[in-house]
Amino acid sequence: MFKLRGIQDLYDWQRTCLNLDCVQRRKNLIYSLPTSGGKTLVAEILVLRELLCRRKDCLFILPYISLVQEKVRGLASFGLELDFLVEEYAGSKGRFPPVKRRNNRSVYIATIEKAHSLVNSLIETGRMEDLGLVVVDELHMLGDGSRGAIIEMTLAKVLFTSKSTQVIGMSATLGNIKDLQTFLRAENYTSDFRPVQLKEYVKLTDTIYEVDPTEEECFKFSRLLNFKYSSSMQKVDPDHIIALVTEVIPTHSCLVFCPTKKNCENVVGMICKYLKKEFLALRQPEKAVLLRELRASGSGSACPVLRRTVPYGLAYHHSGLTSEERKLVEEAYSNGVLCLLTCTSTLAAGVNLPARRVILRSPYVASDFLKRSQYKQMVGRAGRAGIDPVGESVLILQDADRDAAKTLVCAPMEKCYSNLLRDGRRGLLSLILSLIGLNICSSVGRVMDFLCATLLCVQQEALCAETSLKEEVQRCVDLLKDKDLVTETAHVQTLQVTKLGRATFKGSVDLSYSDLLYKDLSKGLEGLLLNSCLHLVYLVTPYDMITQCRPDWMVFFRQLTDAEQKMSAAVGVPESFIARKAAGQTVRKPVNMEVVSRMYLALVLFSLLKETNLWSVSERFHLSRGFIQSLLGSSSAFCSCVLHFTEELEEFWPFRALLTELTRRLSYCVTAELIPLMEVAGVMESRAKQLYNAGYQTLTQLANADPALLSNAIENLFPKRANQIVASAKMLLNEKAAALQEEVDELLMKP
Structure with missing residues (x-):
């Protein structure tokens, strides 16, 4: 960790967590901490222990493709140093079943959907015992619609089919964590540790109040805003966003969360109009490089809003940008070239971009009032470990939202519920079909036995108030028969999938x-x-x-x-x-x-x-x-x-x-010659073009590149990123070579 990450020591809570008796005995564990508490490092250490000490494969489940690619890049250098493979399962990437390695162990980095398909393929080929550890990031997403149902199906199958696979879940603090403990047969470790203290505030008119749950009103007077507004400026910025951001930028960084994508662009444009010209001189060469890279990513075109705001060190970030544009903006912000981003709530759930001050433009996402978990995720971005002594969040309120906001900032955390019955039992239907197709269950009775290992079973009193769980299962089986996905032999009442049913669950088709x-x-x-x-x-x-x-x-x-x-x-x-x-x-x-x-x-x-x-x-x-x-x-x-x-x-x-x-x-x-370079995790089209034009035209050439020379040859490629790209290319090359070697060994194996 010190050599590759520069980490010299662990936080006290991390040391305590790793030395828990349940961890030492490889029991299942859920650990809950605030955002930015250092949860991921504990999971990575447990993954390395499993790969190196027990020589077992690991599965790391993350919610978004961008996070999967980031994790693949981050672990590639460890894999090269410690001789294990890092395999990406996201989008259209990933082999089912994965290549069976005789000598190497693998860590599969997967999105929620791909992880489910991967577990299905391991069950079908009788290889679940090879999987030593499953790590789930954002475990609280169990309560998040259809994706939550897929997490539940995946973990229930792991628990039911393998007695030796350990499950580790990282979660936000939940109001019903005991339900999740019962489901996963896990112990729980909770801490409120943050490396940087967080101070939460709300703003009403021109007054800042500190959030204090011990106060009867929940809010305690802190100060008045000290910023002179002209009458025209007051009309343009009635919420005093300019006053709030100019207290911290450009010396420190700032994130402004906005309710809509359009609002992100409007707010960043408005702030620019009232910034001093001195902002233009700060890190001007790096800003010019960023604008060139944005144009290159758009084949010569760049967003007019970004063309206007980047010279001031400001940008917006939302799903209307391409992934390449978002990545360039994120890197520029992380490196201090940009000091402020206006963004939607998706940034809080995705990449880790902390700030000295986080401002919530409104307590809404589109027209929906914020959930407590969303609020905590956003304000959790405040405070950068090792840089800021403190982090601040400011929620901008209108009088009409005052009472609802008290509940938002002071209420206990929401509860997490199973989603298998949501949307007309879609999750339960899919689960039963795959259980029959994988030969885990062949009757309604066996399906009921399996469901005892689900979160739905733990919460059935709350979720199956009108009908019993067995009745729900029978309805699902009948519906699968009606759709010609399942048949039942009359004399022994054995359930089997039809050809269409098998194709449906093998293809992960809704x-x-x-x-x-x-x-x-x-x-x-x-x-x-x-x-x-x-x-x-x-x-x-x-x-x-x-x-x-x-x-x-x-x-x-x-x-x-x-x-x-x-x-x-x-x-x-x-x-x-x-x-x-x-x-x-x-x-x-x-x-x-x-x-x-x-x-x-x-x-x-x-x-x-x-x-x-x-x-x-x-x-x-x-x-x-x-x-x-x-x-x-x-x-x-x-x-x-x-x-x-x-x-x-x-x-x-x-x-x-x-x-x-x-x-x-x-x-x-992209054009055919760029595809081998874009197979490397995190290499986007414009970067692939730069690499190709600089003479790194094949995966082999990139894998054998000197990171220092690569960084010098490619504009705006920082040494850390160059090292990650070369490590990822080497890992991909090793993975392809190992797969071919396995095929050769199998062909030459004596009968």
Whole structure:
């Protein structure tokens, strides 16, 4: 840790936690601390212990692709030094089942969805005993909708199928942590430690109050704002954001959380107008480099808002930016080139970007009032260990929200509940289908035995108030039979999956869409148009993104060439319909609008694959760059799911080779020569172009690069990042070589 991270000592709580009796005896553990308390380091030490001492594989589950890539980069140097492999399971990446290594151990870094598929593949191949440790970051996400249901399914399967796999959960403080302890058969360690003291404040009109739960009103007078506002300035900034930020920037850093993406851009633009010209001179060369990199990432285009704000050391950060733009902004902020970010709540849940002061522009996310857990995650970003003596948060309030805000800042933490019954029992249906498909259960009775190992069972009195858990299970089994996903043999009442059922759970396809996907693929077999890849792209355009975009009819009409008109008509969207909509005329003949929207999104993806220029596609379709990139990422992941789906159904054999190549194209969406470089965790398109132009044109060349020379050759590539890129490239090369060696050994093995 000292050599690779510079960590000389542990905090007292970390030492205590690692020496707990339950940890020493490899019992399951949930540990809860405030944000920035140093939770991740404990998990990494436990992972290293499992890999090196017990020689077992580990699974590290993280909520977002960006966090997976960051963790892969962070652990790659440890893997090279200590001889283990770091494998990425995110988006379309990851092998199922993973390559079985004879000599090397692996740590699988996975998103929630990929971790579930990985565990399924290990159960199916009888390899669960190889998995020594499962670490779950943000365990409280068990209570977070459909993704929470997937975490619960994954952990329940681990607990049920392996007696030797240890489970470690990192969680925010919860109001019902005992429910999670019962579910995971785990002990709990809790501490309120923070390396930097956090002081919470609220602002009403021009007065700052300190949050104090011991006070009857919850708020204690602290001070009045000391900033002279002109009448025109008061109209532009009635919430005194400029006063609050200029108390700390540019000497210290500041995050301003805004309720919407548009508000982020408006607020950062407003602050810039009233900053002194001295801000322009600070770190001017580095800001110029950042602007050049932003232009390079946009193939010569840069966001006009960022062009105006970056010279002042300010930027915004939300999902409307591409992942490359967000990464550049994050690195510039971490290195002090930027001193202020306006951002949405997603930044608090993702990357770790601390600040001296955190300002919450409003107690809302869009139109929804903040949850206590969201509030704690945001204010937890205040205070940088080793830099700031204290961290401050300021929540800006209007009088109307005063009472609700008292509950927000002073109430106990929310409780976490199972989501298996949410959205018409989607989670429970998916769980039962996979249990039958994996031969874990073959009857309703066995399913009930398994459910005793779930959070749903622990909380059944609260969640199954109207019907019993057994009745819920029977309803799900009956529904799976109706959907032709499961059959039951009459004489012995044994449950089995059908071919469609097996394809559905092996492909991780949502049960809501499996029948529709089968019909779409079957129709595609009858007349798949391959004069372009548009028809294939349509078949892998995610169903769950259809509602997120409304077609611009004139753009839709102009994008259709003769070949595309024919393909559009083949799926049920005739040119005459689009022409009438574009002209604002009434359409008499009914058309399936979900198919229309899916066709429109397929056209967006098709244009992107042809041009690989996200900016021009964004402008043509009037969609944000971030949305298009999100669509691309979801499509590559869904394409991978559809590929696994077709592998289980013999009639779809023609799709397999086509979808294998399409998955690769959707995953990177760049010219072919850049793909080997972009396979390295965290290397985006503009960085890949820089590396390629500097002579690092293959994975082997990059893996054998000198990090110091690489840092000098590539503009704005700091030595730490250069080391991570080279380490990640070496790790990927080792992983590919090891996989090939395993194949060779298997071929040469004597019978």
